[in-house]
Amino acid sequence: MTLSREGEHVPPHLRRRARVLAGLIALLAAVPQAAAHAEPDGGKIATAVRDDLKDGAATFFVRLKGEADPAAARAPATKAAKAAAVYAAKTGYAERSQARLRGLLTERHAVHTPFWIVNAVKVTADPALAAEIAALPEVAGIEPIGTAEVPRPASGTQQSLTAAKGVEWNIDRIKAPRVWKKLHNRGEGVVVATIDSGVDFAHPELAAQYRGSRPGGRVQHDHNWFDATGVCAGPTPCDNLGHGTHVTGIMTGRSGIGVAPRAEWIAVKGCESAKCADDFLLAAGQWIIAPTDRDGRNPRPVLAPDIVNNSWAKARRDDWCRPVVQAWVAAGIFPMFAAGNTGPGCDTTETPARYAESHSAGSFDVNDALMPESSRGPGENEVTKPDIAAPGVDIRSSVPGGYFVWTGTSMSSPHVAATVTLMWSAAPALRGDIAATRALLDGTAIDAPDAGCGGTADDDNAFGEGRLDAYAAVRSVPDEPLGTLRGTVTARGRPLPGTEVTLTGPLRRTTANGRPLPEAEAAGPPLRRTVDTGRDGGFSLRRLPPGDYQVTASRPGHTTATLTIKADRTITARLRPTRSR
Template identity: 85%
Template sequence: MSPHLRRRTRALAGLLVPLALISAAPHAEPGRDKVAAAVRDDLKDGTATFFVRLRGEADPASAAARAPATKAAKGAAVYAAMTGYAERSQARLRELLTERNAAHTPFWIVNAVKVTADPALAAEISALPEVAGIEPIGTAEAPRPAPGTRQSLTAGGGVEWNIDRIKAPRVWKKLRNRGEGIVVATIDSGVDFEHPELAAQYRGSHPGGRVEHDYNWFDATGVCAGSAPCDDLGHGTHVTGIMTGRSGIGVAPRAEWIAVRGCESAKCANDFLLAAGQWILAPTDLDGRNPRPDLAPDIVNNSWAKARRDDWYRPVVKAWVAAGIFPMFANGNTGPGCDTTETPARYVESHSAGSFDVNDALMPESSRGPGENGVTKPDIAAPGVDIRSSVPGGYFVWTGTSMSSPHVAATVALMWSAAPALRGDIAATRALLDGTAVDTPDTGCGGTAADNNAFGEGRLNAYAAVRSVPREPLGTLHGTITTHGRPLPGTEVTVTGPLSRTVDTGRDGGFSLRRLPPGDYQVTAYKPGYATATTKLTIKADRTTTTRLRLRTDGPRGLG
């Protein structure tokens, strides 16, 4: 059964209590050493749905290390290694389940299979030597943020206080950087893709109003009607607005976004979140087929968490990191007590954000560290109190670390847009974020004035972070698209080479792409109703290259 099955027969109450299995006489009883007690208990009703966890996991870091140094190559290597490992280790289990006609969904992002079975089949599964355990399907939460109070705008042009506080407008104006060329993603409650703040930045949007949801949207829950993105809760739309909103609510207003719905309500079932994690690494078409690791986002924001401390999502985060995808998490809203950082934010591999207000004071509910093995958590703090952003139908003000995390995610987009060579280097990016944060003393939960379990490394400073990125020789491309001697606005121009970028022409038919690494590129111009035009050119460091392409309504494709 496909992991992208869109309709699930799951009662809401079943989301709040982990699914479990147990046998009852006269059925055969699964081996107790492998079966969780809650799972054994649930099988008394005859059938249950559960995870079968197999022994061993793929090594995505090793696969990425053997691949060429590009992000696309690393993503492809990680995908091949993980799917291959899952197919080999799960082969006998999958064969058994197919023979028994048992509903099952194999995963590859973790070495597990979701199974619905009766006690007798559960006993057969448990007897397989490659099976490590049979476990309940739990849930995480998309914490419902608290309503906030709108703060006064703090800068000209309608920029919200939180955007101004991290100095994002300085990046836009002084560094001429709004996140161009970078793709951010959310795993959340969905997104209102037609919201005026977000519509133009959706990667599925094309000139002339054409919209393509393949590879840009995935509903792991099956809640949304039809194939288009939806968000009946508003949480994901709010988070996405903080990252890419256009009119002063977003940190990186020219970054593109894609999204996964992994939360069917305020709850996020673990199987949905695993399917979401897979899609982030290798987006698929709307049928869940033809995965494309080369279309994976650069950054993924996760404003959800679970209180239970376990490793269930660690393989997902490790795979993202190996593939060069920055893993950003909200630290949680369970403060002010110490050691309250939630999962997966508490993982060493995760980068997590705490929350502060307009007075730079820590939000009382912001979860404190330390994280696992005593590491500092959160890693950094960002605005999260009284944050105005987009929701379906308008705007709303919310408070929570759910709002803090996307500030950091979008700052990474600004950093990677400024320095393409840094793109996909998670360790170096984390070091720059930490090194440029504003030290804020709070040692109540341990640490030092510069590195503590309340503010982490300090308060986010997007301008300092972007200025700290390695300087590299880059070039600029200017071009014009015409037809029959007239400018052709609304043409989609794609540049592929050492870096791939897409931009639309303006009213004058012109386009401009800055911060391109030197090298050979192909430029493709596309507009419905016209023959596609292509040309090849070379970008040189510290130089501006110009090109002109003519699109024809008839005849062969033309080069300008």
């Protein structure tokens, strides 16, 4: 006998009805419960951010839908115009698409930082405001702020194999001295940037090549240096890790440690130390396209560098940095990355080096053997990675206060970046043509077959296209007729040493005999070259495309002259600055 709780007998057919009714009641009761656990933001808030919000306010990225198409930069002929076009397209799109979000955040007095290099805003908000943000239809997602890392270089042992030649083994191995001596090219007229831990700008290896250097030991850090992290005390560049100074020395060091010792360098500190927060890297990426003053104001795309070296990486695979790399390419800025030190396994190339848009470097040693830790490919969509290999084992270069020997792909990448400066110095018309430059780099690399991770004998996923050959790469560029300007700066017949001479142009491109080129052929990247006069008041500027240039000498007054540089000719000029009143 079945009894109810009151002890009454319940017929079987009523028991069946009761069970059905109980199931319906349970189902109905589950509906509001499920709704209570549903994500009111439509799943836009990432789990990591949701967890942070449980403790109150959190800081995160708000990603908005869509990105500006940098295709607007394809039309301008000059590199400076390309950078300006990318900056205008990116900032305009960000202002329009972020307008409602920025207005809401301002109204709520929420701390926020908008970015334009990617369509995102960094926000600090409580759970209620986060939910309100997520409800905006233009918001694609609310994501945590991640970090990248400077690949930890290992201490190495100094090699003495080329001590008699006065250069480090790695510089000799890629044949950079042949470029200097046989082609009379040390990277003049090209600017290379680094996003890293900073730079010791006063290091004797680097001080003269810093674009901010001025006569008499003065420096101008605005538009030449930026600290995105806020770590450096005051406006002076610093490097609290030494990594960025080491990398910059490999590119432009003067005493045999650098590939392009006459190229100019600028830098942005995007890494607090060994860690590089995503928001700092985004700020650094923006600065590369439109360098600002030290306060982050007065952006000037005309001062964008030609090449940017990135010896940092993210183990996580995502697309967060792809718009940055794409914007650099559209602006005619060569994007160079270290492949990473997570080998010897295959498919270990890190982000952003694994992007098809990035040019990446693996590492080999003094015996031309691949460094075991050098990250391998393939990259995304099975593209070959790394793209090329360069010296990266036992590399001696500058660090704050002296020199150090380090090992890693962080040391390989700047060899390639600096080789591009030599190529673009040899052929100024090639500046900003990323695709053509990559093809020449790859086509002149020395094959180093390694089938361990797939690929072909001349293009594998260990060495990439092969080992870097700077001399062959520079020899492969278009043969461009170039001229030289030499002169003296005097006052009352006496030479003026330490005078800054600035050349800009060409204002008009000409043929070898000085005749104007047709407008369709005359478009070319403008140059801005600065040099200080020596003890005799003399100066020299080499590797100038034919055309009309404006030359200015300043100390303590100024004088301006317009000179026509002819191909394969040396023009002599005398400048006489006026005295300041």
